[in-house]
Amino acid sequence: DAGITQxxxxxxxxxxxxxxxxxxxxxxxxxxxxYRQDLGHxxxxxxxxxxxxxxxxxxxxxxxxxxxxxxxxxxxTLESATxxxxxxxxxxxxxxxSYEQYFGPGTRLTVT
Amino acid sequence: SxxxxxxxxxxxxxxxxxxxxxxxxxxxxxxxxxxxxxSGRGLVHLILIRxxxxxKHSGRLRVTLDTSKKSSSLLITASRAADTASYFCATDxxxxxxxxxxxxxxxxxx
Numbered sequence: 001d002a003g004i005t006q007x008x009x010x011x012x013x014x015x016x017x018x019x020x021x022x023x024x025x026x027x028x029x030x031x032x033x034x035y036r037q038d039l040g041h042x043x044x045x046x047x048x049x050x051x052x053x054x055x056x057x058x059x060x061x062x063x064x065x066x067x068x069x070x071x072x073x074x075x076x077t078l079e080s081a082t083x084x085x086x087x088x089x090x091x092x093x094x095x096x097x098s099y100e101q102y103f104g105p106g107t108r109l110t111v112t
Numbered sequence: 113s114x115x116x117x118x119x120x121x122x123x124x125x126x127x128x129x130x131x132x133x134x135x136x137x138x139x140x141x142x143x144x145x146x147x148x149x150x151s152g153r154g155l156v157h158l159i160l161i162r163x164x165x166x167x168k169h170s171g172r173l174r175v176t177l178d179t180s181k182k183s184s185s186l187l188i189t190a191s192r193a194a195d196t197a198s199y200f201c202a203t204d205x206x207x208x209x210x211x212x213x214x215x216x217x218x219x220x221x222x
Contacts, residue, residue, distance in 0.1 A: 033209070042200065042214035043155070050208060058209065090154055097208040098143055098162075103154035 002026050006091050006104040014112055019078045021107050023091030031094045032074040033101065034058075034066065036087040043090065049074055081111045118201055118216040126221050131188040133216040135201030136181075142204050144177055146186050149198045149215070158186075158199075191220045 004025040013019050023032065034046040035058075045058030047066040055066050063085060065077045074093075078085055088108050092101040119134045135144070143162045147155040161168045161177045161184065168175045174187040188195055198217050202210040 031208070035212075040214065043212040045209055045211070048209050059211070092155075097204060098160075100145060100157035100160055101155075101202075101210065103156070105154050106152075 004091060004093055004102050004104045006089075006107050008107060009105065010108050012110045012112065013081050015081060015083060017081050019081050019109065021076045021089055021109070023074045023076070023104060025072055025093040025102070027093065027095070027102075028071055029093035029095045029102075030071070031096065032068065033092045034064070034074070034076045035090045035092065036060065037090060037106075038087050046076065083111050085109065086111045118199070118213045120216060121214070122217045122219070124219040124221065125191055127191060127193055129191055131191050131195070131218055131220070133186045133199050133218070135184045135186070135213060137201070137203045138182065139205045141179070142206055144184050145202045145210065146175060147200045147202060147212075149200065151197070155200065188218075193220050193222045196220045
């Protein structure tokens with residue numbers, strides 16, 4: 001399927017578990033981003049990547065790990081999930097910094 | 113902290129009326145973007161305005177940018193019930209990433 005996809009769409013996990021959220025885009029966009037959306041905070045950038053093997057921290061990176069071995073994939077890992085990481089996570093991509101971002105449908109993560 | 117702040121936080125209007133949302137930001141920018149988010153969905157890009165532009169139109173959307181005041185406005189003319197959504201401004205702060213505001217929730221009543 002063309003576009004940007006995220007999996008899973010919904011996930012419930014327990015505190016302390018490792019969780020990986022997947023993001024895949026078919027456009028070969030250079031840039032990819034991970035955001036979390038919480039009530040009252042809007043979207044906050046977790047990590048982003050300007051190209052394969054290049055990643056950088058955003059506003060709220062603590063507790064998260066990313067990798068980008070292939071241009072089309074940008075997985076986000078919560079190494080030891082905490083309740084404060086309960087949120088909706090959005091992945092986005094763009095061909096360049098002066099272009100629009102294309103968002104995935106989101107992953108709703110609940111940490112119990 | 114947020115780079116962009118939208119105002120108002122919430123707006124309720126009747127179909128056919130115009131809706132105006134404002135965005136203020138803190139640092140110099142290369143461009144400013146507006147996005148829409150329907151409940152439970154991902155964000156959808158509406159319009160991008162560059163720092164050397166003052167006004168831009170797209171269909172029923174009109175965006176203005178005042179870099180001296182570090183502010184932008186989004187006007188939706190002749191609103192429809194389908195325009196009900198949250199609207200976010202996003203700025204690049206002169207960097208290669210976007211910082212989003214907290215959004216304006218627009219409710220358009222039939």
